[in-house]
Amino acid sequence: MPTLTWQKSSYCPEGNSCVQVAATPETIHITESSDPSGAILTATPAAFGTLLAALKHEPPRPHPSIHVTSSESETVRIHSTAAPQAVVTTDRPKWNAFVRGVRAGEFDHLAQPTAAAEQALSRSYAPADGLRFDVAELSVEHHPDRSATLTYGLTVVRHGHPDERWLVTLPWEDKSWADVLTSAAPPADRLGRLVHLVHAHLEEWWDTKGHNRVSAKMGRRLA
Numbered sequence: 001m002p003t004l005t006w007q008k009s010s011y012c013p014e015g016n017s018c019v020q021v022a023a024t025p026e027t028i029h030i031t032e033s034s035d036p037s038g039a040i041l042t043a044t045p046a047a048f049g050t051l052l053a054a055l056k057h058e059p060p061r062p063h064p065s066i067h068v069t070s071s072e073s074e075t076v077r078i079h080s081t082a083a084p085q086a087v088v089t090t091d092r093p094k095w096n097a098f099v100r101g102v103r104a105g106e107f108d109h110l111a112q113p114t115a116a117a118e119q120a121l122s123r124s125y126a127p128a129d130g131l132r133f134d135v136a137e138l139s140v141e142h143h144p145d146r147s148a149t150l151t152y153g154l155t156v157v158r159h160g161h162p163d164e165r166w167l168v169t170l171p172w173e174d175k176s177w178a179d180v181l182t183s184a185a186p187p188a189d190r191l192g193r194l195v196h197l198v199h200a201h202l203e204e205w206w207d208t209k210g211h212n213r214v215s216a217k218m219g220r221r222l223a
Contacts (some may be wrong), residue, residue, distance in 0.1 A: 004029060007110075009101025012094065019078075019090055019098040021048075023110045030078060032090040038049050039088045041080055043065070046118065048140050049111030054137060055102045063150050065139035068095070081151065082141055104117070115140075117181045121150070127203050130159035142182065146175040152200065156206070167223040170201050 004022035011072040012018035017034030028048040043051075047065045074092040090098075101107065113138045118140050125197035126132040150170040155163050172181075180186040180194050202213070208216040 006033075007029070007107070008033075009097045009106060010104070011097040011100040013097075014168075016094075018094050019088075021107055021110060023094075028110055030088055032094065034178055035089045037087070037089065039086050041078055041088050042083060043080060044141055046115070047080075047082075047141060048107075050106060050137060050139050052102050052111055052160050054097050062106045070095075076133065082149075115182055116184060116186055117191060117194060120191055121198055124197065127199065127206075131206075132157040133202060140181060142178070142205075146178040148172040148178070148181055152202070154202075166219050167222055168202065168205055168219040170198065170205075170218060 004024070006020040006022045008020045017032065019030065019032050022031075023045070024031045026044070028043050028045055030043070030048075031039065043066060051066045065079065065082065066080050068076060068078050076090050076092055076095040078088040078090070079086065081137050099112040108200050118138060121140075122138040123136045124132065134157060135152060136155060136156040139151045141149040141151070143149070150172055152166075152168040152170070153195065154166045154168055156166060157163050177190075177194055180190050204215045209219055210216060
């Protein structure tokens with residue numbers, strides 16, 4: 001790993017240990033300077049940008065790729081679905097200082113601008129009468145082999161039923177779409193085709209949930 005330049009929130013008191021962030025051209029790293037484990041969480045710039053967007057809401061919205069959990073002892077843990085073994089540990093005051101810095105825009109320069117495909121795939125839509133997928137979050141993880149993983153935070157709205165919150169992970173193995181997923185201005189016809197294919201995968205998951213099929217296992221219902 002190259003030498004990293006760490007940045008912390010200006011709301012963190014001078015000299016105190018805090019949540020810190022560093023960037024390379026392809027990755028974002030998150031750590032806590034006093035965490036005895038020395039854990040460093042690695043994410044893509046796109047995933048980090050989605051985390052920033054989630055934290056800027058009040059109250060902060062859940063993020064499908066980077067998870068933040070807290071306990072009654074005020075311990076805060078930051079971990080990722082992509083690398084669950086790396087858990088960064090901090091406390092509530094230090095985490096709050098980081099969130100204040102996020103809301104002040106202090107880390108925006110580290111986030112990757114959202115690709116056109118991600119914007120299109122993040123739109124809520126209604127696949128059938130009486131059924132709607134409201135997209136709260138979308139995280140796109142790009143892999144070195146040009147495959148990708150799409151992780152959706154969804155609220156499924158059905159007429160006559162309580163709303164359901166789901167986390168749905170779509171492995172995207174077709175590498176021929178890598179250029180569309182990363183381009184700022186992909187061809188409109190290919191972008192439309194990609195959106196159609198992803199929606200078809202989401203609808204297959206919904207139709208098979210509760211069954212012992214691979215597509216059904218892509219979703220996890222949230223409390």
